[in-house]
Amino acid sequence: MDIPFLDLKAQYKSIRDEINQKILDVISSQKFVLGSEVEDLEKEIAEYSSVKFGVGVSSGSDALIISLMAFDVGENDAVVTTPFTFFATAGAISRLKARPIFCDIEEKGYNLDPEKFEELLKNQVKEQGPSSIKATIPVHLYGQCVDMTPILDLAKKYELFVIEDAAQAIGSEYPAPDGQKKACSLGDVGILSFFPSKNLGGFGDGGMVLTNDEQLAQKLKLLRVHGSRNKYFYDILGGNFRLDALQAAVLRIKLKHLDDWQRKRRERASYYDRIFTESGLVEEKLVQIPEALYRDSGAECFHTYHQYVVRVRDRDKLRDHLNEKRVNTAVYYPLPLHLQKCFSYLGYKEGDFPVAEKAAREVLALPIYPELTAEQQDYIVSSINEFYKS
Numbered sequence: 001m002d003i004p005f006l007d008l009k010a011q012y013k014s015i016r017d018e019i020n021q022k023i024l025d026v027i028s029s030q031k032f033v034l035g036s037e038v039e040d041l042e043k044e045i046a047e048y049s050s051v052k053f054g055v056g057v058s059s060g061s062d063a064l065i066i067s068l069m070a071f072d073v074g075e076n077d078a079v080v081t082t083p084f085t086f087f088a089t090a091g092a093i094s095r096l097k098a099r100p101i102f103c104d105i106e107e108k109g110y111n112l113d114p115e116k117f118e119e120l121l122k123n124q125v126k127e128q129g130p131s132s133i134k135a136t137i138p139v140h141l142y143g144q145c146v147d148m149t150p151i152l153d154l155a156k157k158y159e160l161f162v163i164e165d166a167a168q169a170i171g172s173e174y175p176a177p178d179g180q181k182k183a184c185s186l187g188d189v190g191i192l193s194f195f196p197s198k199n200l201g202g203f204g205d206g207g208m209v210l211t212n213d214e215q216l217a218q219k220l221k222l223l224r225v226h227g228s229r230n231k232y233f234y235d236i237l238g239g240n241f242r243l244d245a246l247q248a249a250v251l252r253i254k255l256k257h258l259d260d261w262q263r264k265r266r267e268r269a270s271y272y273d274r275i276f277t278e279s280g281l282v283e284e285k286l287v288q289i290p291e292a293l294y295r296d297s298g299a300e301c302f303h304t305y306h307q308y309v310v311r312v313r314d315r316d317k318l319r320d321h322l323n324e325k326r327v328n329t330a331v332y333y334p335l336p337l338h339l340q341k342c343f344s345y346l347g348y349k350e351g352d353f354p355v356a357e358k359a360a361r362e363v364l365a366l367p368i369y370p371e372l373t374a375e376q377q378d379y380i381v382s383s384i385n386e387f388y389k390s
């Protein structure tokens, strides 16, 4: 059985007529950059994320850059983040000549560890006096929120801006002390990516910054168009971070289906959980299924399963075996960021973040998408069973 890692063709097939008509409408309007489609999408995504303002931008990576620019992060500033994330999280910090400071993750959710975060901030203040750390970027990895309450408390204490990287976590919920909160509504800003493979993906690149702060939203909108309030007059230094109308139009159609798709992802995740457990692989500690940390919090979207990631023994050999069985898998991420060549100037070494390093050796992302069938899931788990037990 041939099982793709993601089947976007199947998704397109289910909404083809709606999408095609909408694309033709945009083409007829000949309005391709920003405009009413983008404004409507901004309102709809803001509402979906329980946030007041959305600013559509060219990608998730640009959403990170423009957020850091809005907080005037630059040379002499440092930003704390996780080493176990997509490159763009730390790349954005370096691009602005600020310094990424990495902090290890916790073992269960692969997200920034609040205890280590506190230790890092305390040490930094002890060693360097009043901190040069200006912000933090917690990343809601794989679709599950960071334990934000302690992170937000510490950010307040140490006066850090909080940029939630929710590129993988649109709609994910977190049980805050004052009720369930959506990803992007917890920090000063939150960012989303609409890369095609995301839970809400466009037909190309796109992203959004979300915030409850009206002034900040205005600044982000200014930065998005080269800092120009009136055409050819520039108030601040910005860039071209604009979102296309065609992307916004596609995303608006897809947004109407997102709740249904999120539910189907959860159903497939819980089916995986069940068949892995029944197979005995979990009990024998050959496969560790993902922990849904907020499952019992009462939130519907306690995890949005952008990825279904297991920890396994002999990961690379298992992956080869699954390849032979025509089951496509992925590794997010094989090398933590502190060990990447481009960040060697930061001076980190192997052993600095053992939890992230161990995760990089053990994690394996299995196919998960609304169109995945139970038969396909059965085949994947039995192929894994065959690897360990034959």
Ligand SMILES: Cc1ncc(COP(=O)(O)O)c(C=O)c1O
Binding pocket: 059, 060, 061, 062, 085, 086, 088, 089, 139, 165, 167, 168, 192, 193, 194, 195, 205, 206, 207
């Ligand atoms: C955690 C994280 N941050 C940022 C990004 C960057 O988003 P984009 O690819 O839209 O630039 C991604 C995309 O993969 C991501 O997974």
